[in-house]
Structure formats: structure tokens, C-alpha cells
């Protein structure tokens with residue numbers, strides 16, 4: 001980049017400021033960092049019209065559902081970004097699920113329709129573009145799966161070497177196959193995600209490898225674009241609620257940050273409320289929220305592997321955002337998640353288990369009277385159905401331990417191959 005860098009890094013704990021263009025993930029006090037940009041406020045001209053006009057551009061960075069909003073994301077030169085045209089995901093009308101959720105106007109923003117099948121691409125295009133602008137040739141992350149799939153793909157496109165740390169045996173098949181296929185060196189380590197996370201941060205600092213975990217503040221800047229694009233889909237009018245799953249809590253932090261910036265710039269006049277949904281077996285934020293305490297790390301267990309996280313890094317930033325959006329935190333059981341998933345899938349929308357915590361959460365909050373039946377609700381589906389085919393097949397065969405597939409089960413049936421027998425099966 002030429003000229004002065006129009007952003008700074010600011011410590012979440014002690015407000016110390018650092019230059020924007022250096023390899024640094026934490027403050028000297030070990031607090032995590034936030035990206036502070038000043039450009040958008042100084043940009044003259046109608047930003048929303050610019051964002052809308054870029055939807056019909058032929059320039060890759062304009063078409064991207066992240067870089068289209070670059071004044072609010074990160075003002076990198078458009079021809080220097082590593083992009084796959086991420087974003088531009090569908091906002092489905094999920095009103096056919098009203099009998100299940102209780103909400104008439106439910107829409108689902110399907111982030112599984114990103115290039116590698118999850119919202120992680122929105123943060124990764126920014127993270128890898130910054131790595132490139134810093135001249136880094138090696139990148140690494142620890143991951144429950146989708147971050148590694150995404151990083152492997154963007155690093156390959158940028159010609160960088162990628163190193164992925166995953167908890168042994170605890171990663172969905174679709175995600176592992178992506179990391180391998182895109183050529184990342186994939187290192188399985190004993191222990192859980194939280195152990196992998198600690199290890200990779202040390203290795204990166206020691207070896208000078210650029211760290212693309214959720215502690216990397218630039219990924220948050222990219223993920224803000226989920227909220228920005230959702231507002232654009234809704235012609236810049238906020239819904240009553242945005243509902244999404246919470247694991248490491250980067251996503252809710254990012255969406256809240258983006259919406260608050262839109263409001264502070266006077267680009268929207270009203271904020272939605274936010275509901276963050278955790279799995280019962282991985283609920284440190286829910287517990288802290290309910291009890292008014294700090295987050296206490298725990299050993300996480302849930303079938304929704306993308307949110308199987310017991311020690312979320314950015315919980316403090318996350319809670320700030322939830323409070324600013326008058327939000328709530330709820331928890332749902334694996335049984336509730338898989339029932340919701342069966343409904344989302346059978347509606348032809350389809351998503352991986354963690355995503356469906358969103359819909360299970362909408363249902364629970366509506367039954368509790370927190371979300372009203374006539375509220376306009378936008379849920380985020382975070383990952384693609386094919387990320388975790390194993391769980392799907394086992395659910396429909398009734399083979400998931402501790403889960404009752406009930407009437408939703410749709411197992412494959414076998415025929416002896418005669419016309420008569422096939423007719424019988426069509427009944």
C-alpha cells in the first residue's frame with residue numbers, strides 16, 4: 001500500500017493504539033485488538049448508493065459481498081485483494097416454517113452459499129488480503145473445520161503455504177476433505193479446539209507465520225459484511241431481530257460492530273435486536289449472560305461441531321455488542337438443533353447442524369415470548385448442508401446416539417428390483 005494506512009489497531013482491554021500495518025494480534029497487555037478505521041466517516045458522497053451501484057459492476061472487488069462495502073470494511077486497493085466473489089448469499093423466505101418456529105416473517109440468510117460453504121469466507125478474504133499486503137508467505141489457524149477449509153482455499157489462491165491445526169477426530173468430514181484438497185498441511189493434535197487454539201498462537205508468534213484464527217482482528221472486519229449485506233437485501237431497513245449461533249463469538253461481534261457503525265454514520269436509523277444461540281453442551285456465554293459473570297471456560301460437547309467451543313476468545317467484545325443491540329443469549333439442546341435442522345433441510349434450504357441452532361433458538365425464544373409472532377426475524381445459517389454428511393445420514397437412519405429422529409427420519413429404503421415392489425415403495 002502507498003501512503004498513510006487509514007486504520008489503527010486498538011486494545012479491547014486498555015485502549016492502547018497500534019499502527020494498522022504490522023504483524024500483531026494482541027496488545028502488550030495480552031488483550032485482543034479491534035480495527036478502527038476513520039475513512040468511512042471522511043468519505044464524501046452517498047455511500048449506500050455506491051454500495052447498491054456496485055452490485056451491477058463487472059469489477060471482482062465490487063461484485064464481492066465483502067469488498068463492495070470496502071469503505072466500511074477495510075480500504076485496501078480493490079485490485080490488491082484476494083477475492084472469490086464471496087457473499088451475495090440468498091435471503092430465503094422461511095415463512096413455511098411458521099408452524100415450527102411460531103414466527104410468520106422469518107427469513108434465513110444462507111451463508112453456507114459462500115465459495116467454500118461457510119461465512120468464514122467473508123473474514124478470510126480480508127485476512128488473507130492483509131497477509132498478502134504484509135508480504136507474508138505462510139498462514140495458519142486452528143479450526144473446528146470451516147476456518148481451515150476457507151483459509152486453505154484463499155491461501156492457495158494467493159500462492160501462500162497454509163498450516164491447519166485441528167482437534168483429532170473431531171472435525172466434520174466435508175471440512176477435513178476441503179483442507180486436504182486445497183493443499184493445506186493439516187496437523188491433527190490431541191485435545192480439543194481450545195487446545196489447538198493455544199498451540200497455534202504460540203507457533204505463529206515463534207515462527208513468524210501469519211495467524212488467521214479468530215483472534216485476528218481483520219477477519220472480524222470482513223464478517224461485518226454479513227450484516228451489511230443483509231441490510232442491503234432489506235433495502236437498508238433493519239428487521240426486529242437478527243438471530244445466529246455462537247461458538248467462538250466472532251460472528252456476533254462482527255455483525256454488531258458493522259450495524260453500530262452503520263447507525264453511527266447515519267446510514268440506518270434503527271438497530272435490530274440480536275439473539276445469540278449456543279448449544280447446551282457448549283454454553284459458556286449463555287451461562288455468563290444468565291449469571292452476570294465472566295465467561296468460565298468449560299469442556300464442550302455437542303453434535304454441532306462448528307460451535308463445540310468451551311473457551312471463546314472474544315467473549316468480552318461479543319458481550320459488548322450484544323448489550324449495544326439490546327440482545328439476548330439462549331441455549332438449545334442437540335435434540336432441538338437436529339429437529340430444527342430436519343425442518344430447515346426438508347424445506348429445501350438445508351444447512352449444517354450448528355447453523356440450525358439459529359432456527360431452534362427462534363422457536364424457543366418465540367415460545368418464551370421474547371420474540372413476538374409478528375416480529376420480523378432474520379436468522380443466519382452459517383454453513384452448508386454438505387459440510388457434515390455423516391450426521392445427516394446417521395440422523396435419518398436413527399443412528400445418532402441420544403437423538404430421537406422421530407417422524408423426521410427419512411432413511412433410504414431397499415427394493416428387490418421388481419416393478420411390483422417399487423410400486424409398493426411409492427405408496
Ligand SMILES: *Cc1c(COP(=O)(O)O)cnc(C)c1O
Pocket residue numbers: 118119120146147245246247248249250251252306307352354355382383384
Ligand atoms: C464458525 C462457525 C460458527 C461459529 O461462529 P463464531 O463466530 O465462532 O461464533 C457457527 N457455524 C458455523 C457453520 C461455523 O463455521
Ligand SMILES: [Zn+2]
Pocket residue numbers: 011012013014015016027028029030031
Ligand atoms: Zn491492552
